[in-house]
Amino acid sequence: MSDAAPGPAFSAHHVVEYTYRRSVGPVLGRFFTELRERRIVGIRRADGTVLVPPAEYDPDSGEALDEIVSVGPTGVVASWAWVRQPSAKHPLERPFAWALIRLDGADSSLLHAVDAGHESAMSTGMRVRPRWREATRGEIHDIECFEPEGAS
Amino acid sequence: MRDVAVLSFAQTPYKRREASRSEVEMVMAVVTEAIADSGIPKGAIGFTCSGSSDYIAGQAFAFVGAVDALGAWPPISESHVEMDGAWALYEAWVKIQCGAADSALVFAFGRSSMGRLPETLTMQLDPYTLAPLGIDAVSLAALQARSLLDRGGVTERDWAEIAVRSRRDAMANPFAQLRGESEVDKLLAEPYLVSPLRKHDCPPISDGAAAVVIAADDVARRAGPRPVWIRGIDHRIEPHQPGVRDLTRSPSTSLAGRKAGAVPERLELAELHAPFTHQEWILREALGLGEGLRINPSGGALAANPMMVAGLARIGEAAQRIRESGSGLALAHATQGHCLQQNLVCVLEAE
Structure with missing residues (x-):
């Protein structure tokens, strides 16, 4: 044992990552395959409502779901939050909004970014459309972001 | 039992x-x-x-x-x-x-x-549709806060008052991190961090x-x-996807409270694990806690929010306070996940 006064605790550099390759399964697999074709799908629940993104099992009843339905691609902003200073992990480098987007034909909301330019252009209930990535790959980033429907 | x-x-x-x-x-x-x-x-x-x-x-x-x-x-x-x-x-x-x-x-x-905590917490999200977007914990809470503003009945001023009260109460808590007198108007003059949340709406x-x-x-x-004595304890969870839930309500808290036997009128105090100011408002409504009830005499998670500890500390603080006062019932609450996804309620009684 050393008699020295306690100094700073030892530290080491760790990179925290979730580096596994995962199989997405039949339902999200279909969702991402459709995204690659620039289409958005959801899944119908027993009560007729549609979940987007689709889930394999009903979040309330646990019942298995399998009826895929087309939704959107346009929709309405159900909630939003304005990011003044995007982080390196965020999808846009300039100020943008996170939004919960209720796509046309869906009863739940998809989380994504909205590139609206300025906070004053955002409002709950505004209509948005997806901006597709040039080379789609079957992942959530195939939608670069959403943008106000009126924008040119 | x-x-x-x-x-x-x-x-x-x-x-x-x-x-x-x-x-x-x-x-x-x-x-x-x-x-x-x-x-x-x-x-x-x-x-x-x-x-x-x-x-x-x-x-x-x-x-x-x-x-x-x-x-x-x-x-x-x-x-x-x-x-x-x-x-x-x-x-x-x-x-x-x-x-x-x-x-x-x-x-x-x-x-x-x-680490960078808001980004570390991104890793608790669905790795297919949520985590790849890089949405952080403060941004998710801000979406919940906006939904609550849109629903009505609460304002950003109400949230600032929660921050002021928490920091003031924390002055009597030697373990708290963020304490002191602050003014609602000054807090509201601060810029948004992620609108509609300002820094004072978020935990340290x-x-x-x-x-x-x-x-x-x-x-x-x-x-x-x-x-x-632990008179009741229960925990419940809601769906993971934020777009599936009504983020302005916390049915899992209501259910856990009922199962734990919480009777609001009989409580001396409640320690609520609400890392964001607006979440205290949601939890009070979910548990039916009236205006007169003492909430978070410790200062709560707005005064110190050690991850994985703050919920247990609510139980410890509530127990300690009714032990000192000698009698009565207290409610302690803990939350986990984004936007109050999972909630635990514990009812305590001192003899």
């Missing part, structure tokens, strides 16, 4: 960065103090359960390292939850209900300062640890310190 009581509670002072003590040293301090105050000899404690997150420590199986704080010999019956220590307490309570132990040590620790990033000893029936009655 066996009567189970909280016998003791110990916590570290919470700091933005604990630079001189490792997790093991933090845990050792609170475990030693909680056991000494419980009146139960260390060797007689039947079960140990901890709550922590390896993602916050930045190392796989980091929780195993904390067991060093307990001593390597003799072997003990031990478990861990990758959750807030409130859920470790729940596991210990179940273990005691099953008759597998008569007493238990529960502890929790978190040193969030080692905190390092710290806490420990609780619980025991059943005669073991608790004989132990010495006045036991605070």
Whole structure:
């Protein structure tokens, strides 16, 4: 044992990552395959409502779901939050909004970014459309972001 | 059902960065103090359960390292939850209900300062549709806050008042990190962090640890310190996708409160684990807590929010306060996940 006064605790550099390759399964697999074709799908629940993104099992009843339905691609902003200073992990480098987007034909909301330019252009209930990535790959980033429907 | 009581509670002072003590040293301090105050000899404690997150420590199986704080010999019956220590307490309570132990040590620790916490918390999200977007914990809370504003009945000023009250109450809590007098108008003049949330609506990033000893029936009655009885404890969860839920309400909290037997009119105080100001408002509504009830006399999670510890600390704080006042019922709440996804309610009574 050393008699020295306690100094700073030892530290080491760790990179925290979730580096596994995962199989997405039949339902999200279909969702991402459709995204690659620039289409958005959801899944119908027993009560007729549609979940987007689709889930394999009903979040309330646990019942298995399998009826895929087309939704959107346009929709309405159900909630939003304005990011003044995007982080390196965020999808846009300039100020943008996170939004919960209720796509046309869906009863739940998809989380994504909205590139609206300025906070004053955002409002709950505004209509948005997806901006597709040039080379789609079957992942959530195939939608670069959403943008106000009126924008040119 | 066996009567189970909280016998003791110990916590570290919470700091933005604990630079001189490792997790093991933090845990050792609170475990030693909680056991000494419980009146139960260390060797007689039947079960140990901890709550922590390896993602916050930045190392796989980091929780195993904390067991060093307990001593390597003799072997003990031990478990861990990758959750807030409130859920470790729940596991210990179940273990005691099953008759597998008569007493238990529960502890929790978190040193969030080692990483960028809002980004670390992104990793708790669905790895297919949410985490790849890089949405952080503050942004998710801001979406919830906007939904609440849109629903109406609450304003940003109400939230600032919660921040002012929490920091003021924290002045009497030597363990709190963020304390002092502040003014609502000054807070509201600050810019948004992620609108509609300002910095004062968000919790501080905190390092710290806490420990609780619980025991059943005669073991608790004989132990010495006045036991605070757990009259009910329950936890419930909601769907993970934020777009599936009504973020302005917390049905899992309401259900857990009912199952735990919470009767708002009979409570002396409530310690609510609401890391964001607007979440206190949602939780009060979910639990039916009236305007007159004392909420978070400790300052709550807005005064210190050590990850994996703040929920257990709510139970410890509530128990300590009614033990000191001598009688009465208190409600303690813990939350886990984004936007109050999972909630635990514990009803405590001092005799």
